[in-house]
Every structure is written in C-alpha cells, then in structure tokens.
Amino acid sequence: MQKIGVFVCWCGSNIAATVDVAAVAEAVKGEPGVVFATDYQYMCSEGGQSLIKETIKEQGLTGVVICSCSPRMHEATFRKTVEAAGINPYMLEIANIREQCSWIHKNKEEGTEKAIILAKAAVAKLNLNTPLIAGESRVVKRALVIGGGIAGIQTALDIAEAGYEVDIVEKQPTIGGKMTQIDKTFPTLDCAACILTPKMVDAAQSEKINIYSYSEVEKVSGFVGNFSVTIKKKPRYVNSDLCTGCGACMEKCPSKKTPNEFNMGLDNRTAIYIPFAQAIPKVPVIDTAACLHFKTGKCGICQKTCSANAIDFDQKEELITKEYGAIVVATGFNPLKPTKFDEYQYNQCADVVTSLEFERLMNAAGPTKGVLLRPSDQSHPKKIVFVQCVGSRGQSCRDHSYCSKICCMYTAKHAMLVRDKYPDTDVTVFYIDVRTPGKNFDEFYRRAVEEYGVHYIKGMVGKVEQVDGSLKVQASDLLSNDQMVLDADMVVLATAVEPDPTAKSLATMLTASIDTNNFFTEAHPKLRPVESPTAGVYLSGVCQGPKDIPETVAQGSACAAKVIGLLAKDKLLSNPCVAHSDELLCNGCSTCANVCAYGAIDYVDKEVNDHGKREVRHIAVVNEAVCQGCGACTVTCPSGAMDLKGFANRQIMAEVDAICK
Amino acid sequence: MSLNTKIDTETIERISGVNTRKCMKCGKCSATCPAFHEMDFHPHQFVAMVEKGDIEPLMKSKSIWNCLTCFACVQRCPRDVEPAKLVEAIRQAVIRQAGENHLKAEQIPEMLDSELPQQAIVSAFRKYKK
Numbered sequence: 206m207q208k209i210g211v212f213v214c215w216c217g218s219n220i221a222a223t224v225d226v227a228a229v230a231e232a233v234k235g236e237p238g239v240v241f242a243t244d245y246q247y248m249c250s251e252g253g254q255s256l257i258k259e260t261i262k263e264q265g266l267t268g269v270v271i272c273s274c275s276p277r278m279h280e281a282t283f284r285k286t287v288e289a290a291g292i293n294p295y296m297l298e299i300a301n302i303r304e305q306c307s308w309i310h311k312n313k314e315e316g317t318e319k320a321i322i323l324a325k326a327a328v329a330k331l332n333l334n335t336p337l338i339a340g341e342s343r344v345v346k347r348a349l350v351i352g353g354g355i356a357g358i359q360t361a362l363d364i365a366e367a368g369y370e371v372d373i374v375e376k377q378p379t380i381g382g383k384m385t386q387i388d389k390t391f392p393t394l395d396c397a398a399c400i401l402t403p404k405m406v407d408a409a410q411s412e413k414i415n416i417y418s419y420s421e422v423e424k425v426s427g428f429v430g431n432f433s434v435t436i437k438k439k440p441r442y443v444n445s446d447l448c449t450g451c452g453a454c455m456e457k458c459p460s461k462k463t464p465n466e467f468n469m470g471l472d473n474r475t476a477i478y479i480p481f482a483q484a485i486p487k488v489p490v491i492d493t494a495a496c497l498h499f500k501t502g503k504c505g506i507c508q509k510t511c512s513a514n515a516i517d518f519d520q521k522e523e524l525i526t527k528e529y530g531a532i533v534v535a536t537g538f539n540p541l542k543p544t545k546f547d548e549y550q551y552n553q554c555a556d557v558v559t560s561l562e563f564e565r566l567m568n569a570a571g572p573t574k575g576v577l578l579r580p581s582d583q584s585h586p587k588k589i590v591f592v593q594c595v596g597s598r599g600q601s602c603r604d605h606s607y608c609s610k611i612c613c614m615y616t617a618k619h620a621m622l623v624r625d626k627y628p629d630t631d632v633t634v635f636y637i638d639v640r641t642p643g644k645n646f647d648e649f650y651r652r653a654v655e656e657y658g659v660h661y662i663k664g665m666v667g668k669v670e671q672v673d674g675s676l677k678v679q680a681s682d683l684l685s686n687d688q689m690v691l692d693a694d695m696v697v698l699a700t701a702v703e704p705d706p707t708a709k710s711l712a713t714m715l716t717a718s719i720d721t722n723n724f725f726t727e728a729h730p731k732l733r734p735v736e737s738p739t740a741g742v743y744l745s746g747v748c749q750g751p752k753d754i755p756e757t758v759a760q761g762s763a764c765a766a767k768v769i770g771l772l773a774k775d776k777l778l779s780n781p782c783v784a785h786s787d788e789l790l791c792n793g794c795s796t797c798a799n800v801c802a803y804g805a806i807d808y809v810d811k812e813v814n815d816h817g818k819r820e821v822r823h824i825a826v827v828n829e830a831v832c833q834g835c836g837a838c839t840v841t842c843p844s845g846a847m848d849l850k851g852f853a854n855r856q857i858m859a860e861v862d863a864i865c866k
Numbered sequence: 867m868s869l870n871t872k873i874d875t876e877t878i879e880r881i882s883g884v885n886t887r888k889c890m891k892c893g894k895c896s897a898t899c900p901a902f903h904e905m906d907f908h909p910h911q912f913v914a915m916v917e918k919g920d921i922e923p924l925m926k927s928k929s930i931w932n933c934l935t936c937f938a939c940v941q942r943c944p945r946d947v948e949p950a951k952l953v954e955a956i957r958q959a960v961i962r963q964a965g966e967n968h969l970k971a972e973q974i975p976e977m978l979d980s981e982l983p984q985q986a987i988v989s990a991f992r993k994y995k996k
C-alpha cells in the first residue's frame with residue numbers, strides 16, 4: 206500500500222480564486238493510500254518545496270500528488286524535490302488544476318468539483334506507479350555534417366573550434382555549395398569567392414575536420430549519441446594521396462564536350478575535371494559517361510600525362526562505416542529549372558537564362574571571363590529584363606506555394622551590378638512585391654532604383670517571344686493599368702529555391718521529418734529552430750527553408766552550438782517512460798514497428814518460457830534510447846503486449862475510473 | 867427592359883466558381899491577354915472589382931464582349947484564380963437578363979466557315995452554351 210501526500214497549490218489567486226483549495230485537500234483525504242493532504246500558497250517556492258520534503262520524511266510518504274499548474278511548467282522541479290527527500294522521482298503525479306481547471310472555469314463551485322476529480326484521478330494513478338530509473342547511454346564525441354555548402358562548412362568549423370571531430374560528407378567533387386557559383390553578394394557586394402574560399406581552406410586544414418567529398422550517406426542506424434553511418438565514397442579514378450592538383454590531365458584530355466555543371470552548362474568541360482580553381486579538395490574526378498577510356502577502352506592520355514601517377518582507372522567505390530554522436534543536415538537547395546514555363550521561352554531561347562546562370566555570366570571565373578555576353582551570339586546585351594517570382598508563390602502545379610525569400614535581393618543586386626558595369630544598358634525588373642526585410646536590405650533595393658536607375662515595374666511578364674534574334678517581352682504595368690511590349694536582348698528569370706532532391710530519401714534514412722515542400726522540419730518553429738524532431742539530428746542552412754548567406758551562417762553557428770551542447774555530455778539520461786513489450790503476449794505481427802515514427806522497435810527471435818513450454822518466438826523489442834514514449838505502439842498492438850512505463854494501460858484506466866466514479 | 871446591375875460579389879463568385887481572394891495582384895493575366903487593348907477593363911481588374919463588389923461597370927463594359935475566351939489568363943495565373951470565368955459569369959448575368967441566348971448550339975453548324983479557327987468555335991460554344 207502506498208503512503209500518499211497531496212499538496213494543493215493556490216498559485217496565488219490563479220487557482221485559489223476559482224477553486225476552493227482547502228475543500229480539494231479535504232476531499233482527497235479519504236482516497237485509498239492518502240495519508241496527508243494540505244494546501245499552500247505557492248508550492249513551487251522555496252517554502253512550498255521544503256514543506257513537501259519535510260512531510261515526506263515526517264509521514265514516511267512513498268508518493269506525492271501535487272495539484273498545481275501544468276506538468277509542462279513544474280514537473281521537473283517537483284521531481285527534483287521529491288528525489289531530494291529520498292523518493293523515486295517517478296513516484297510523483299501532477300494534477301493540472303490551473304490550465305485545465307481554474308483558468309477555464311468562472312464558477313467556483315464547478316471549478317472546485319473538477320479540481321477534486323482531477324486530484325482523485327492522480328491519486329488513483331499514483332497508487333499503481335512503480336519507481337522508474339532513467340537509463341544511460343554514452344555519447345560518441347564526433348559529429349557528421351551532411352552537405353558541404355556554406356551552412357555545413359560553418360557548422361563544421363564551429364564544432365571543430367570547440368575541440369570535437371567533425372566529418373563533412375559532400376556529394377559533389379568539391380565543398381562550397383551554391384556560394385561558389387555566386388559572383389558578388391548582397392547587400393555589401395563583396396565577392397563571394399573572397400569570403401568563402403578562406404573558410405573552405407580552414408575546413409580542409411582543420412585537424413578536427415575530415416572531408417568526404419564525392420561521397421554520399423548510404424545508411425544510418427542508431428540513436429542520439431550513438432549513430433552508426435555508412436558513407437559511400439564514389440570512385441574519382443584519381444588517387445587523392447598522389448594527385449598534386451596540377452591539372453595537366455585536364456589540359457590533355459581529348460573529351461572536351463561535356464556541359465560544365467559549375468558554369469550551369471554555359472560552357473563545356475573535359476571528362477577529367479576539377480570544377481573550379483579553388484575547389485577543395487583540388488583533386489580531379491573522371492566522368493565515366495564522357496571518358497573515352499571508359500567508353501571505348503582506348504585513350505588513357507591522362508594516365509600517361511600524370512607525372513604523379515595518380516590516375517587509377519581501377520578505383521572502386523568504397524564503403525566506410527563510422528560512429529557519430531550527432532548528425533547535421535545541411536543539404537541546401539537548387540534553383541528551379543524553368544522548363545515547364547513555356548511562356549518565358551527558357552527551353553527555346555539561349556538568351557533567356559536563370560539568375561544562377563546570370564551569376565556565372567557576370568563572374569570573372571565564368572564562361573565569359575566576367576564580360577556580360579549573350580549566350581546566343583556573344584554580343585553585349587543592351588536591354589535586360591528581369592522577371593521575379595518564377596515558380597514561387599503560386600498554387601498551380603508548376604509553382605511552389607512559398608516565397609523563395611532571396612530573389613528580390615539578388616535581382617536588385619544583378620540589376621545594380623549591370624548598371625554599374627555597363628551604364629549604357631537598360632535594365633527593367635518586373636515584380637509582384639519587392640520584399641526586402643533585413644538589415645540594410647531595403648536601402649539596397651532603393652539604391653538600385655534611385656542611384657542606378659533600374660526600372661521597377663509592378664506586374665508580371667505574360668510572355669516572351671523571339672523575333673529576329675531579339676526578344677519581345679509582353680508584360681503588365683499594373684500601376685498604369687497598361688499592357689506593354691518591351692524589346693530585350695536578354696531575359697533573366699529569378700526561379701524558386703527548391704530543396705535538394707536528396708532531401709526526401711535522406712529524411713527517411715534519418716527518420717527526420719520534411720514538410721510538403723521537402724524542406725526539413727524543425728522541432729519547434731520558434732523555440733527550436735535548428736533541431737529536428739528526431740533527437741540528435743540538427744538542421745543547418747537552406748535545407749530547412751529559403752535563406753540568404755547571413756541567415757544561413759547564423760543558423761549554421763546556432764546549429765553547431767546545439768551539437769556542441771550534446772557532444773559535451775559524457776552520458777545521456779534517457780526518459781524511462783518508454784514502451785516495452787510483454788514477450789509472452791507479443792505475436793510478432795509488426796504492427797507496432799509500422800506505427801513507430803522513430804524506428805525504435807526491432808524484432809528478435811528469442812527463446813521464451815511460456816508456462817513451462819520453451820520455444821523460440823519472433824517478438825518485438827523496444828530500443829529504450831530511441832523510444833520517445835509517445836505511446837503510438839501501445840494503442841496499436843492488437844494483442845495488448847505493448848505497454849508504456851509510467852503510463853501503463855492499468856494506470857490510465859484507473860484514472861478514467863476515478864473520474865467516472 | 868433595363869439591366870439589373872445590383873449583383874453582388876457572392877453571386878458572381880458562385881456562378882463562376884472563382885474565389886477572388888486567391889489573387890495576389892501580379893497582373894500576369896493581363897500581361898497575357900491577347901485582347902487587352904480592346905478592353906476597357908482588364909482581366910486583373912475583373913478580379914479586383916468583383917472582389918470589391920464593383921460589378922456594375924463590368925456589366926456595362928466592352929470587355930465582356932471583347933474577351934476571346936481563349937483562357938490564356940486561366941492558363942497562366944500562378945494562383946489558379948481563373949479570371950476568364952469571371953468575365954464569363956458577368957457576361958452570363960447580362961445575357962440572361964436580355965432574355966435569350968445570342969446563339970443556340972444547333973445554329974452553329976450552318977454558320978461554320980472552314981477558315982474559322984478551331985479555337986474560335988470552341989470559344990463560341992463556351993460563350994453561348996448555357
């Protein structure tokens with residue numbers, strides 16, 4: 206038999222004004238197990254907590270019920286209090302008579318009646334409580350960052366700075382992400398490479414950071430503090446240890462006609478290539494689809510050319526399995542390819558380009574060496590039209606419903622840079638709204654209009670037509686209620702930000718969640734923006750939602766802080782309120798494993814002793830470190846084998862019975 | 867018979883099936899419309915004016931007769947607002963009060979002209995079928 210003490214809190218007038226607290230204490234005195242009941246002004250105060258501790262000792266209590274605010278508020282506080290007085294922290298129950306009672310009732314009689322019922326339910330449950338002990342698990346002091354864009358690099362650098370090992374897995378041959386392709390950056394117009402490459406070099410030189418480039422995550426298992434991850438290193442066909450990065454192979458490679466991804470297909474590259482001069486690692490990759498050796502068995506010129514003997518046509522894919530305490534997702538984005546927007550003629554006309562292609566056309570390391578030339582005839586465009594919101598903010602099947610957030614600013618940047626470099630060029634921007642929240646952002650856009658003379662017209666472009674090598678742009682000018690046709694030499698489409706296509710499969714592997722647009726979801730939209738709902742998985746950069754570089758970097762560092770907080774722990778205490786299955790009742794149907802959102806349930810073949818009958822059965826086993834105690838399995842299990850510690854079916858039924866009495 | 871122009875937003879939205887509040891005022895409909903310069907009110911104005919309840923001027927407009935029912939605006943609207951259906955609904959509101967349809971489906975075959983574009987025939991049916 207339990208010896209239960211009940212403490213009813215006034216919460217000043219928060220509870221006491223609507224609930225007769227003394228009557229509640231009086232009413233529970235006759236309940237089974239209750240040996241003591243009282244009320245007090247503020248249970249959570251120093252005085253209130255002392256009262257609990259003293260009473261536990263004086264009365265030899267085995268359990269405590271506190272009738273107060275929501276357990277979300279003070280359950281942890283009171284668990285510590287009772288533990289300090291020598292009883293198991295899980296021998297505590299809270300009856301929420303504030304949020305669920307006094308705050309929602311006006312009539313004191315009704316409020317009191319309900320408070321008594323809630324208190325009795327808590328007593329009934331506590332009678333069936335058993336002491337629970339939180340398990341411990343170790344923390345592997347190494348983090349994995351998936352994606353080596355500016356987000357992943359920033360997170361890795363910060364984690365390394367705190368003294369922990371970090372591995373970056375990057376699927377491309379080099380780290381750096383989209384920022385490597387950008388020319389100058391708003392709102393300060395500093396050159397992207399000048400601010401990014403030092404960080405890439407820092408990452409490469411850090412003793413704590415290990416970069417797996419041209420690699421992908423193949424498999425993830427385990428749980429917070431103890432992930433086991435298999436990384437697939439794709440063959441480069443070049444030995445990274447021997448290669449000096451001299452590039453002689455690229456000069457001699459006879460296969461020169463593959464669209465260059467780094468320059469958005471605006472020029473060609475060789476079959477063996479380094480994406481760009483500052484690539485990290487600066488080791489080429491052989492594209493087997495273009496390589497003559499792989500296609501015909503002949504050639505091999507690069508092998509003959511390489512004085513370091515680094516070319517290795519026999520290199521094989523490598524699988525590496527390593528353990529990590531934390532995993533960071535930093536897989537970034539890709540701009541939408543506007544192939545479905547026929548009205549803009551992107552498929553048909555070389556002079557209709559996307560904004561990222563435009564970045565390459567303005568970049569000194571780009572296909573035109575930084576001279577703005579039309580892709581069709583390499584002439585200087587004299588009239589350029591920018592179209593915003595292509596594929597963003599729509600509801601049709603071609604569009605994304607969200608605002609891509611960065612396009613207004615980079616379009617203003619493009620317009621300004623063109624007017625600065627080529628003042629004789631006429632620049633028009635068609636916009637729906639110009640959205641510039643951010644420090645010095647609106648000023649930046651206004652400068653484009655007022656100082657650089659960019660024409661901003663409110664209205665969308667309806668169609669682009671090719672007429673005699675030039676473009677005709679038909680658009681709305683909503684403020685003058687007109688439909689205009691503009692001649693243009695080039696049209697630049699600010700296309701929507703889309704999560705990387707690997708986001709979905711990666712989320713499945715990590716049991717992390719994504720939203721309907723495939724952006725990774727955070728644990729709480731305001732209060733936990735860099736954690737995923739899955740413990741130990743963190744989010745950095747655009748994979749979580751559209752962001753510019755300053756925001757990406759801020760989020761990357763915030764994410765690192767959370768990872769460091771985890772890695773700094775030697776052990777993790779797990780929540781003991783987890784599910785467990787009764788091996789004699791389990792029939793191995795796997796219904797529970799199918800509903801478990803965290804992948805906490807496994808099946809084992811185990812010998813069980815069923816009333817003297819020994820046999821091997823296929824039964825469910827819960828991994829307590831992974832289980833979040835949500836209880837989905839307990840209500841799904843058809844044979845009643847699954848139960849939740851601390852919230853057992855009998856306990857819940859006892860509460861219901863007490864309420865219905 | 868004089869035209870009853872006391873028709874409210876709800877009625878036009880019901881006849882057309884259009885929710886004018888979905889419009890984000892981008893003007894792509896009017897940017898696309900091939901009959902724009904023949905119109906006194908433009909597709910985006912139909913959306914904005916119906917939303918405001920400013921329907922009388924639309925009923926008296928040239929636009930309802932000059933719209934080609936080509937559905938370019940419907941096709942291009944990023945938010946699936948379907949402005950042409952509003953034009954159609956207002957045109958219907960006027961035609962019905964006139965008492966009779968302008969054209970009956972049976973009359974069309976005898977008026978067919980081999981030079982007539984397919985699209986125009988489909989448009990005519992769309993316009994007069996009710």
Ligand SMILES: Cc1cc2nc3c(=O)[nH]c(=O)nc-3n(C[C@H](O)[C@H](O)[C@H](O)COP(=O)(O)OP(=O)(O)OC[C@H]3O[C@@H](n4cnc5c(N)ncnc54)[C@H](O)[C@@H]3O)c2cc1C
Pocket residue numbers: 351352353354355356357374375376377380381382383384387389390391392420421422535536537538539540560561564611615618705707708711745746747748752753754755757
């Ligand atoms: C045209 C244009 C102009 C811009 N101009 C500016 C500007 O002037 N100023 C500004 O502040 N911002 C600008 N931005 C925004 C800027 O590019 C982003 O904020 C920034 O690149 C986001 O960094 P990220 O690391 O989150 O994503 P990314 O740069 O996309 O990096 C993600 C990395 O992860 C890798 N990856 C993806 N999936 C996997 C996987 N499954 N496994 C392993 N690796 C993976 C990718 O290969 C990539 O290297 C611009 C964007 C565009 C499109």
Ligand code: SF4
Pocket residue numbers: 888889890891892893894895896909910913942943944945946947948949
């Ligand atoms: S195209 Fe659609 S969203 Fe844009 S103004 Fe017209 S009706 Fe509104």
Ligand code: SF4
Pocket residue numbers: 895898899900901902909932933934935936937938939940949950953
């Ligand atoms: S349907 Fe009418 S309003 Fe719409 S684009 Fe065609 S002509 Fe213009």
